[in-house]
């Protein structure tokens with residue numbers, strides 16, 4: 690389906706307003722490919738018909754669907770591996786040592802997509818820190834998109850998704866076969882609380898967090914939005930907690946309130962103590 694320049698402008702503005710996602714001019718092809726399926730499913734003959742309907746007050750639900758269709762949900766189990774190695778070698782052992790008295794840990798995956806990231810954290814804890822079974826562990830996982838959250842909650846993955854990041858041993862241990870899919874085992878699924886959360890809206894109450902994974906989402910935002918989100922993260926992250934960003938993301942030149950720390954083979958950020 691072809692995309693008129695004024696329709697591209699409309700979709701781009703909608704995406705920026707509702708999700709803070711910035712679309713460059715050369716990304717028109719993305720709008721075309723991602724919205725064509727939705728447009729067809731919703732009974733519109735063209736992207737222009739969809740945009741015209743929405744411009745004339747097409748409804749909040751359709752706006753939500755357009756925004757969700759435009760998000761990039763790329764993810765995998767143990768994505769990039771080294772951050773999880775960093776957590777295994779340094780991050781979790783340090784946190785366990787410091788939280789021994791109250792025996793509780795709060796983790797937040799702040800753009801969890803279809804759930805591979807929070808389930809990777811849960812598997813890591815189960816595999817390497819069995820003593821935590823007696824602790825109060827909360828893994829909160831959120832995303833803007835209700836569609837990916839529903840998939841995450843269901844915890845069903847195809848073979849290709851499973852083999853991206855999971856060894857056969859871990860797949861067999863934490864998933865069971867369900868038809869052509871792999872289904873996450875109930876005890877692992879119960880470790881994760883999924884909830885919708887748009888990072889640019891007011892945040893609901895969150896516990897003080899020991900670890901925040903905010904990975905591969907800041908890249909989609911403009912600089913003021915990145916700064917605002919990093920400021921809000923600083924308020925919910927405990928002073929000795931860890932923030933993990935994606936491989937191409939950093940707080941550098943965005944926010945001076947973080948220290949960059951090495952955790953094994955990876956990098957994390959900690960709130961800088963006030964001078």
Ligand SMILES: C[S@@+](CC[C@H](N)C(=O)[O-])C[C@H]1O[C@@H](n2cnc3c(N)ncnc32)[C@H](O)[C@@H]1O
Pocket residue numbers: 707708709710760761762763764765768799800801802803806831832833834837886887888889903904905906909935
């Ligand atoms: C590329 S995925 C990253 C998934 C996972 N964190 C990882 O690194 O594998 C980006 C996710 O950010 C979500 N997202 C985009 N804008 C958002 C916003 N304003 N608030 C919350 N989530 C958002 C998308 O729906 C998508 O699932």
